[in-house]
Amino acid sequence: MSKNIVVKADQKRVVPVIWTGNESEIEYDIKLAGRGAEVTLLMLLFGDGNKNLATNINVLHDAPDTKSRVVVKGALNDASHVDFEGLVKIEPGAKHANAWLAAHLLLLSEQAGGRAVPKLEITENDVKAGHASTVGKVNDMELFYLMSRGLSKEASTGLIVQGFLESLLSEFPIKDAVSARKKLKWL
Amino acid sequence: MKKRDKLKISNLHAGTIDGKNILQGVNLEVGMGEIHAVMGPNGSGKSTLAQVLMGHPGYKITKGKISLNNKDLTKLAPNERAKEGLFLGFQYPVEVAGVNYAGFLRMAVNERTTNGNKISPIAFRKDLGEKAKKLAFIDDISIRSVNEGFSGGEKKKSEILQLSILKPKFAVLDEPDSGLDVDALRYIAKAIAKLDTSLGLILITHYQRILNYIKPNYVHILVSGKIAKTGDVKLAKSIEKNGYEKYIKN
Amino acid sequence: MQTLTQETAKKAKDYKFGFHKKDKSVFKTPKGLSRSVVEAISHYKNEPEWMRDFRLSALMTFEQKQMPTWGADLSTISFDELYYYINPSDKKFHKWDEVPKEIKETYDKIGIPEAEKKFLAGVGAQYDSEMIYHNLKNQWEKQGVIFLGMDDGLKKHPDLVRQYFGTVIPSADNKFAALNSAVWSGGSFIYVPKGVNVTIPLQAYFRINAANMGQFERTLIIADEGSSVHYVEGCTAPIYSTDSLHAAVVEIVVKKGARVRYTTIQNWSNNVYNLVTKRMLVDEDGIGEWIDGNLGSKITMKYPSCILNGKGAKGEVLSLAFAGKGQHLDSGGKMIHLAPYTTGTITSKSVSMGTGRSSYRGMVKIVNGARGSKSFVRCDALILDELSRSDTYPVNIINEHDVTMGHEASVSKVGEDQLFYLMSRGLDETQATSLIVNGFIEPIVKELPLEYAVELNRLINLSMEGSVG
Numbered sequence: 001m002s003k004n005i006v007v008k009a010d011q012k013r014v015v016p017v018i019w020t021g022n023e024s025e026i027e028y029d030i031k032l033a034g035r036g037a038e039v040t041l042l043m044l045l046f047g048d049g050n051k052n053l054a055t056n057i058n059v060l061h062d063a064p065d066t067k068s069r070v071v072v073k074g075a076l077n078d079a080s081h082v083d084f085e086g087l088v089k090i091e092p093g094a095k096h097a098n099a100w101l102a103a104h105l106l107l108l109s110e111q112a113g114g115r116a117v118p119k120l121e122i123t124e125n126d127v128k129a130g131h132a133s134t135v136g137k138v139n140d141m142e143l144f145y146l147m148s149r150g151l152s153k154e155a156s157t158g159l160i161v162q163g164f165l166e167s168l169l170s171e172f173p174i175k176d177a178v179s180a181r182k183k184l185k186w187l
Numbered sequence: 188m189k190k191r192d193k194l195k196i197s198n199l200h201a202g203t204i205d206g207k208n209i210l211q212g213v214n215l216e217v218g219m220g221e222i223h224a225v226m227g228p229n230g231s232g233k234s235t236l237a238q239v240l241m242g243h244p245g246y247k248i249t250k251g252k253i254s255l256n257n258k259d260l261t262k263l264a265p266n267e268r269a270k271e272g273l274f275l276g277f278q279y280p281v282e283v284a285g286v287n288y289a290g291f292l293r294m295a296v297n298e299r300t301t302n303g304n305k306i307s308p309i310a311f312r313k314d315l316g317e318k319a320k321k322l323a324f325i326d327d328i329s330i331r332s333v334n335e336g337f338s339g340g341e342k343k344k345s346e347i348l349q350l351s352i353l354k355p356k357f358a359v360l361d362e363p364d365s366g367l368d369v370d371a372l373r374y375i376a377k378a379i380a381k382l383d384t385s386l387g388l389i390l391i392t393h394y395q396r397i398l399n400y401i402k403p404n405y406v407h408i409l410v411s412g413k414i415a416k417t418g419d420v421k422l423a424k425s426i427e428k429n430g431y432e433k434y435i436k437n
Numbered sequence: 438m439q440t441l442t443q444e445t446a447k448k449a450k451d452y453k454f455g456f457h458k459k460d461k462s463v464f465k466t467p468k469g470l471s472r473s474v475v476e477a478i479s480h481y482k483n484e485p486e487w488m489r490d491f492r493l494s495a496l497m498t499f500e501q502k503q504m505p506t507w508g509a510d511l512s513t514i515s516f517d518e519l520y521y522y523i524n525p526s527d528k529k530f531h532k533w534d535e536v537p538k539e540i541k542e543t544y545d546k547i548g549i550p551e552a553e554k555k556f557l558a559g560v561g562a563q564y565d566s567e568m569i570y571h572n573l574k575n576q577w578e579k580q581g582v583i584f585l586g587m588d589d590g591l592k593k594h595p596d597l598v599r600q601y602f603g604t605v606i607p608s609a610d611n612k613f614a615a616l617n618s619a620v621w622s623g624g625s626f627i628y629v630p631k632g633v634n635v636t637i638p639l640q641a642y643f644r645i646n647a648a649n650m651g652q653f654e655r656t657l658i659i660a661d662e663g664s665s666v667h668y669v670e671g672c673t674a675p676i677y678s679t680d681s682l683h684a685a686v687v688e689i690v691v692k693k694g695a696r697v698r699y700t701t702i703q704n705w706s707n708n709v710y711n712l713v714t715k716r717m718l719v720d721e722d723g724i725g726e727w728i729d730g731n732l733g734s735k736i737t738m739k740y741p742s743c744i745l746n747g748k749g750a751k752g753e754v755l756s757l758a759f760a761g762k763g764q765h766l767d768s769g770g771k772m773i774h775l776a777p778y779t780t781g782t783i784t785s786k787s788v789s790m791g792t793g794r795s796s797y798r799g800m801v802k803i804v805n806g807a808r809g810s811k812s813f814v815r816c817d818a819l820i821l822d823e824l825s826r827s828d829t830y831p832v833n834i835i836n837e838h839d840v841t842m843g844h845e846a847s848v849s850k851v852g853e854d855q856l857f858y859l860m861s862r863g864l865d866e867t868q869a870t871s872l873i874v875n876g877f878i879e880p881i882v883k884e885l886p887l888e889y890a891v892e893l894n895r896l897i898n899l900s901m902e903g904s905v906g
Contacts, residue, residue: 092823107838110805120829122848125820130847135835140244145281145333148241149295149353150269159294163285163332 002027009034009063016176017043020183021051021080030059032066032094039067044168045074045082045105046184047112054083059101061094061127072103073168075161076112087119088131094124101131106138106164108157192219192256194273194357194387200250201239209235211412212251217357217387224398224423225391227409228431233391234278236409237361240389241265241275255357270299272356276346276363278391282334288345289315289329292352299353318351322378340371347378357387364397376400395427410434465523470516472496475619478522482588482622485595488602495608495618502612508798509736509765514710519682521620521653540675540706543899577635582666583628584639587655590626597628601659605688605718605744613684614714621655621686629664629695638667638700638886654685660695660723669886671702675733681708683734687715691723693747698726702889704733704896707763711737721747721776728884731758731766732896740798742771745779745810756785757881760793760825761900769799769816769831774840778809785816786878789825790900796828801835801842808839818848819877821870871901 001023007013007030019026030039041057059068074082088099105114118131138160146156165184169177196215202208209232217223227233239246240253242265252261260268283291293311300306306314312329319328322344334342343363350358363379364372376397379388390403398406398420406422407414408431415434416422464481466474475496479489504511577584583594591598608618629635660666683705691697697717705711711734717725727741743752754770772781787795797816818827829846851873859869875882875894882890 105835107835110838112838113805113834113836115835116833116844118829118831118844118846120827120846120848122818122820122828123826125823125825125850128847128849130845131829132846133831133833133842133844135833135842136840137838141281142283144242144244144265145277145283146286146291147265148269148275149292149349150266150298151291151295152266152298153264155294156266159286159291160283163283166285
């Protein structure tokens, strides 16, 4: 699946994306083409079995006062794999651009894995850009805390994964959140 | 619950999983309704004791055992120990992002119901709301995430709140007073005092002040991973006056 | 380089060639690269047959390999136009007039003494470091430490060299490692015996002479179990080199429980293509640290790596890049976690100004089974003006779930608030910017030997003048 989005001056777009294994490729090419254009792309991934995803998210800041925020959160179980490549490009003249790219993957089983490549190409100095990425398993202390209250390991893990993805879901437009929750089994 | 229920810690040796020995043979027996204060200098192993009792993944027991009403807990997972009736009030309550406080606690309560009578979400929220109010929580705790964004005082109160809802037989409170100002301390202390009198309590504390509000039956001094001395409230007072020096040998 | 400065000032009048050559005939291979050129090099150096074969095989690999399709623009390198070997003692020095003006001015401004200037600019002969070198040499020899030029190392310890040469970076690793493997000359050979801690940093400076600032240096360091050593190479002052291609290889073996720190400050003149392959193989409980400062060259491509090959191995890369006018510095680091409980940290600070382009390129790879491993990458970039560029290309490949991996990057210009605050205390914009830039790179600078740190700060202040306001 491949999508091209052009955000015009002063437009604010929110792009919610949810993947539970139906596609194997998702690509977004987003251009912030006019002054004040803003985009928030929220990508929620849940993979199990042998489901693999290759995803490419490109954001181009081509005008002043533009803002982008891309947040990817994924929980991968069994032998599921995600290959994520993100590029934020800020062109000369895109003054006061503000760009943030975050990719966080939770690996729930031994065979799950991921590749994350969050790239930045900045050719305008009067900007703020950053990215962050984490990959790992469920936090030991969080697991211990919930289990110490009597919840089983599976139930505790489920709560933590749910909580992890929930913070992203809470930003989805309501309609999309509803259909997203339907797709995610436990909610 | 029988009157003779006991939490028994026998010759407990434990250390970190990468080999550092911390507990060097702790012996302690707590009966129902008893309050045992455990004090000690920094590095004595007080927090380790608390965490090892609950089954913290970063530690392993090398010798000895823990039993609750003759049920051996030593090899059980944390949730199984909880279901046997043990509770740990964390010194640093863990934040679990995005997990609803009420939702998780209700799940924990339902884990313990033996007769299939699960509490309904509405009834639970009511009970939670009332108990939270008594602890002077300002914001509606049921819509918040577990400990996320809680102030220091709120985190400590949260532990006591959970204790009052889960109703364990024995509880270990790891420095419930650390980092609190005088007023917050009094709140926590009052809340602890109001707990079910049949609860067996191990109260871990560095300073004597909380013992002004909660009278222990026994006071133990933990030094270098072992109990160096056991006494009563007078022992705590002497620590306040003279410090721990007397008990730190070598 | 403070030791150099002090000693040089004293011995300014006393020049001597530092190396003795038995055979004084002029030797220089013809232009271009071929089998016969490689054979001639090996023959001239009197190398054992295995090394000659190694070179020839590497040449074939070089010819077959493609140029990298990523990184800086290497299209103007003309392999046929280069000379691949010249006997160091025969290398002609250039005249002082030929040295670019900016370089001479820099020497003045950062206070390099006369004799040292000529040396660095390739105008003068080797200055006399024999005295200092000999005293330290005695200490090392007592401990059993071997510290020789790579050529000498091969002659005197052929078996030891053969055991490790090409094992950390095989010729086939990349095109420029293959090139180096075919025509290498110079560099350092170091062996530290078990349990020996070399307390004074080994300075590459003692081993080279001006004209021999190698195009194709090859360094091999072996730290045996439980040993530790710190190796320092390079110079903050600009080095004028007419050789346009520098393709070096540094291989380091860190055995169980050993620790190696390798510090480089590179400031090649802006005609140089600096393409370096550097890698440490770190065993159980070993520690490998790269401190990599990139100031000069027209193009640098360099990614110091650690292969964490044993349980509990630790790796660290501290990378500093300062890209000015016309420069493209493509640098970063790599951490490959092959064993459990390994820890890798990469910290990169880059500054771009005046059309400079600085790119962070890094890789973290954690294989299945490397449980309990931790990896942290932090790359921050400062772009000082509208003409410059900053890129970040991090690759994270994680195939083990029981790990902690975190990566953070930020790009910004100098904060207006900070600038305003400092200027409100009476500093002008240049001074304030200098302070801020120096503060930005401080976490890396504080790991450098003091004399480097001092000169580096001065150099940066110098770069700020004329670029700000």
